[in-house]
Amino acid sequence: xxxxxxxxxxxxxxxxxxxxxxxxxxxxxxxxxxxxxxxxxxxxxxxxxxxxxxxxxxxxxxxxxxxxxxxxxxxxxxxxxxxxxxxxxxxxxxxxxxxxxxxxxxxxxxxxxxxxxxxxxxxxxxxxxxxxxxxxxxxxxxxxxxxxxxxxxxxxxxxxxxxxxxxxxxxxxxxxxxxxxxxxxxxxxxxxxxxxxxxxxxxxxxxxxxxxxxxxxxxxxxxxxxxxxxxxxxxxxxxxxxxxxxxxxxxxxxxxxxxxxxxxxxxxxxxxxxxxxxxxxxxxxxxxxxxxx
Numbered sequence: 001x002x003x004x005x006x007x008x009x010x011x012x013x014x015x016x017x018x019x020x021x022x023x024x025x026x027x028x029x030x031x032x033x034x035x036x037x038x039x040x041x042x043x044x045x046x047x048x049x050x051x052x053x054x055x056x057x058x059x060x061x062x063x064x065x066x067x068x069x070x071x072x073x074x075x076x077x078x079x080x081x082x083x084x085x086x087x088x089x090x091x092x093x094x095x096x097x098x099x100x101x102x103x104x105x106x107x108x109x110x111x112x113x114x115x116x117x118x119x120x121x122x123x124x125x126x127x128x129x130x131x132x133x134x135x136x137x138x139x140x141x142x143x144x145x146x147x148x149x150x151x152x153x154x155x156x157x158x159x160x161x162x163x164x165x166x167x168x169x170x171x172x173x174x175x176x177x178x179x180x181x182x183x184x185x186x187x188x189x190x191x192x193x194x195x196x197x198x199x200x201x202x203x204x205x206x207x208x209x210x211x212x213x214x215x216x217x218x219x220x221x222x223x224x225x226x227x228x229x230x231x232x233x234x235x236x237x238x239x240x241x242x243x244x245x246x247x248x249x250x251x252x253x254x255x256x257x258x259x260x261x262x263x264x265x266x267x268x269x270x271x272x273x274x275x276x277x278x279x280x281x282x283x284x285x286x287x288x289x290x291x292x293x
Contacts, residue, residue, distance in 0.1 A: 008036060009036075009037045009038065009132050009133075009286060010037065010038045010129055010130060010131045010132050011028075011029070011032050011037050011038070011039050011040065011131060011132070011133045011135070011285065011286075012040040012041075012042065012125075012129055012131035012134050012135070012183070013025050013028075013029060013040070013042070013134075013135040013136070014042045014122070014134070014135070014136040015041070015042065015043050015044065015151065016043070016044050016045055016110075016141075016145065016147040016148045016150070016151045017043065017044075017045050017050070017095065017147060018043055018046075018047040018072040018073070018075060018076035018079070018244065019047070019072075019076075019241070019244040019247055019249075019250045020043075020148075021041050021076070021079060021080070021085075021240070022079050022082075022083070022240035022244065022250070023241060023253055024188050025135060025188060025267060026079075026083055026233075026236065026237035026240045026241065026267075027230025027233045027236070027237045027265065027266075027267050028135070028228050028267045028285070029041065029083040029084070029085060030083045030084055030230070030233035030240075031229075031230055031232070031233045032285070032286075033084030033085065033086065034084060034232075034233065037286070038086045038087070038129075039083070039084065039085050039087070040085075040087045040089065040125075040129045041080055041083075041085045041087070041088050041089065042089045042091065042122070043076060043088075043090050043091065044091045044093055044110055044118075044147065044150075044151050044154075045091070045093050045095040045096070045110045046069035046072065046073070046090070046092045046093065046094060047068065047072035047073075048068050048069035048072075048094060048095045049065060049068075049095040049096065049097030049098070050095070050247050051068070051246055051247050051248050051249075052064060052067070052068050053067075058097050058099075065094070065095070068246075069092070069095075072244070072246065072247075073090060073092075075243050075244045075245065075246060075247075076088065076090070076243075076244075078240075078243035079240040079241075079243040079244060080240075082240040083236055083237075083240050087129070091118070093109075093113060093118070094106065094108055094109045094110060095109065095110065095147065096110055096111040096112070096145075096146045096150075097109070098146075102146065105146065109147075110147050111146035111147050111149070111150040115150075115153070115154050115157070119154050119158050120158075122154060122155055122157075122158035123158040123162065126183075127168070132184065132286060132289045133183055133184050133285045133286060133289070134159060134183040134186070135186045135187075135188065136151060136152055136155040136156070136185075136186075136187065136188070137149070137151055137152040137187060137188055138152065138187040138189065138270065139153075139187075142190070143217055156185075159183070159185055159273070162183075166180045167180035168181055168183075182273070184273065184274070184286075184288075185271070185273040186226065186269040186270065186271055186272060186285060187269060187272050188268075188269060189223070189224050189268045189269050189270045190213065190217055190218045190219065190268060191218060191219060191220075191221045191224050191268055192218040192219065192221060193221050194218070194264060194266075194268065195212075195213055195214075195215055195217065195218045196215070197260075197263065197264060198212060198213065198256070198260050198261075199212035199213070201259065201260035201263060202259065205259045206255075206259065210256070211252060211256070212256070219270065223270055224268045224269070224270060224281070225270050225271040225276045225281060225282060226268070226269040226270070226281060226282040226283070226284075226285060227267075227268050227269075227282075227283060228266060228267045228269070228283065228284070228285065229265070229266055229283065230266060230267055231262075231265040231266075234265045237257075238254060238257065238258060238261075241253060
């Protein structure tokens, strides 16, 4: 049978930590999985600098990164199952945490490791799965977390190597010649207007001191190129977040989104490649993708 008739469209999402997949792209992963898209989730770190037993933080005498990483791997598997993820790939590099100074990050941590082997690792995964759409963080990592920034940098470097090689081999559709293709590349985004709306709803429901995502995480509304409707998949997103039960940040976000998210159930992106040239916003990451193997 012709490969172009059997190959499933593929979405690859590259994240830094367990729970990022749920909080930032959970609805998108669930929506495309339900549509028959092969969804590939790559998580770069082991999350070992997250919360330990009873919420203890790094530096506490009961904080055990290896045990935390093991727990978070189980939580990530539960989250992936809730989102219908086809392939879950854990690179398991040591989590960098959030020390007071970048100089305090362990040199063995993901954000400090030699990037070349990791770029080759990501490039090999891209060749193996040949995504039609690739999603990762913007250059500032969305939150300026060193692991998020590193994930952007290394994923982008791997993408550029795919470009230099001419893209993935394509079988071509019926009546077309084999060729090569590049995936579309997207950056996760949060529009300023959406952040403001969520903040207003959260404070109205939870009080003026409720935590809300800071506005400096946002981008101008006009810079958002793609808005994915996840209204039919909001409950799956919440179930995925709930799977990360050991992490206080994930549970705080779960509480906030449970109260506010249904008002505007979307996930937003900036299309980085091919560059956006204006016009009507996309509503589908696969818009314009031609099935070619």
